[in-house]
Each structure stands twice: as structure tokens, then as C-alpha cells.
Amino acid sequence: DARVTQTPRHKVTEMGQEVTMRCQPILGHNTVFWYRQTMMQGLELLAYFRNRAPLDDSGMPKDRFSAEMPDATLATLKIQPSEPRDSAVYFCASGLGGRGRSYEQYFGPGTRLTVT
Amino acid sequence: GDSVTQTEGPVTLPERAALTLNCTYQSSYSTFLFWYVQYLNKEPELLLKSSENQETDSRGFQASPIKSDSSFHLEKPSVQLSDSAVYYCALRDLANDYKLSFGAGTTVTVRA
Numbered sequence: 001d002a003r004v005t006q007t008p009r010h011k012v013t014e015m016g017q018e019v020t021m022r023c024q025p026i027l028g029h030n031t032v033f034w035y036r037q038t039m040m041q042g043l044e045l046l047a048y049f050r051n052r053a054p055l056d057d058s059g060m061p062k063d064r065f066s067a068e069m070p071d072a073t074l075a076t077l078k079i080q081p082s083e084p085r086d087s088a089v090y091f092c093a094s095g096l097g098g099r100g101r102s103y104e105q106y107f108g109p110g111t112r113l114t115v116t
Numbered sequence: 117g118d119s120v121t122q123t124e125g126p127v128t129l130p131e132r133a134a135l136t137l138n139c140t141y142q143s144s145y146s147t148f149l150f151w152y153v154q155y156l157n158k159e160p161e162l163l164l165k166s167s168e169n170q171e172t173d174s175r176g177f178q179a180s181p182i183k184s185d186s187s188f189h190l191e192k193p194s195v196q197l198s199d200s201a202v203y204y205c206a207l208r209d210l211a212n213d214y215k216l217s218f219g220a221g222t223t224v225t226v227r228a
Contacts, residue, residue, distance in 0.1 A: 031214045043160070043204070043218050050214055091159055095214070102148045103208040105216060107159035 002026045004108035006092050012114045018080040021111045023092030024073055032075045033093040082115045122205050122219035130227055137190040137222050139205035148208040149181050149188040155201045200226045
């Protein structure tokens with residue numbers, strides 16, 4: 001049963017520290033998405049990739065957030081420096097896009113980030 | 117741009133009651149439509165998906181896209197306690213690349 005995996009599952013850090021979240025998409029999927037979920041804002045799209053190339057990162061605060069895909073099996077989301085308002089659950093999702101595909105996304109279990 | 121509008125929540129109903137969650141969308145293009153469900157402290161998971169004019173069902177839930185009024189309502193004739201969750205309607209618009217547009221979500225609580 002193929003699944004998206006994310007590490008760490010929980011992270012507590014102090015304001016100003018760097019945070020790195022990792023995601024392993026489902027093998028064979030060519031699109032990867034990063035979302036943030038809070039009670040106030042709901043589910044927000046931060047960035048996404050197709051075939052490892054960034055397509056849209058307009059949802060990310062550019063000064064502190066960065067997203068990369070070093071290879072097809074790893075996507076990373078970094079926050080530097082972290083702030084208390086970054087506290088949220090960060091989800092990675094992957095999907096298979098292309099002609100004839102339906103583009104559904106499959107979510108990982110999330111990283112629950114708390115910045116104190 | 118895309119817009120997905122869902123039933124405003126929260127929705128509370130007794131076990132074995134019928135559930136209908138409304139979803140309407142605005143899109144000028146062919147669409148793929150989805151319902152996701154998110155249980156407490158879990159990730160959103162795909163409940164069902166549909167392309168045009170194709171009814172689909174999963175776990176007792178059904179949804180049928182109606183192009184004439186741009187709707188994709190979710191229905192279940194008899195809910196269980198385990199159906200308590202947040203339900204998201206989502207749209208993939210062919211003009212919108214690979215992204216999904218999610219509705220705001222509807223919190224459903226089933227009471228004994």
C-alpha cells in the first residue's frame with residue numbers, strides 16, 4: 001500500500017531556529033505539493049513541483065520559506081528563521097499528472113510544528 | 117479563477133440520518149471533482165473522485181456531478197458515528213495546471 005511519508009511527525013522548536021521538513025512522495029508520482037493547515041486559515045497551498053521543477057511557490061513567505069526537490073524521492077520544506085506564527089500542520093501530497101490522468105492528490109500524515 | 121463553495125458548517129446529525137453536503141464550483145473548463153475527508157488529527161484522504169457526468173461512490177457515500185448547475189453534492193443515506201470528520205470538496209480545473217482548489221471544508225458531527 002503506497003503512501004506518502006513525512007518526517008518528522010512532530011517538531012517543537014524555539015523562535016529563530018531553522019526547521020526542515022521532509023517528504024517522500026509515492027513512487028512514480030510526478031507532482032508534489034506542500035500545504036499548511038491551521039484552524040484559522042484552513043488548508044493553504046504553499047508550493048508545488050512537477051517532475052522536480054518548482055511550478056508555483058506563490059503561497060510561501062519568500063523571505064523565510066524555501067522548498068526543494070533534490071531528487072524524485074525527496075522533497076524538503078525549510079523555514080529559517082522560524083516564528084511562532086509558523087506553528088501549524090504541514091502536509092505533503094503527491095499525485096500523478098498528465099494526459100488522461102485525474103490529478104488526485106494523496107496526502108502524507110503531516111508534520112505538526114510548534115514554534116515557541 | 118476557480119471557486120469552490122461548500123455547505124457552511126458545522127453540521128450535526130444523529131446516527132442513521134441522511135447526510136447531504138453541497139458543493140458548487142465556478143469553472144470555465146472541463147473539471148475533475150473530488151471529495152476529501154479528514155478525520156481528527158489525520159491527513160485529508162481521498163473519499164471519491166469523478167469526471168464529467170460520472171456518478172461515483174465510496175464507503176456508502178455518493179456524488180454525481182451535475183454540469184448544468186456546476187454542482188457535486190455529497191450524499192450518504194445513513195451516517196455512522198465514524199463519519200464524523202471534516203469534508204472538503206475540491207476541483208481540478210484543466211486551466212489551472214496541476215493544482216486542486218479546495219473548498220473551506222464542512223465539519224460533520226454524528227451523535228449517538
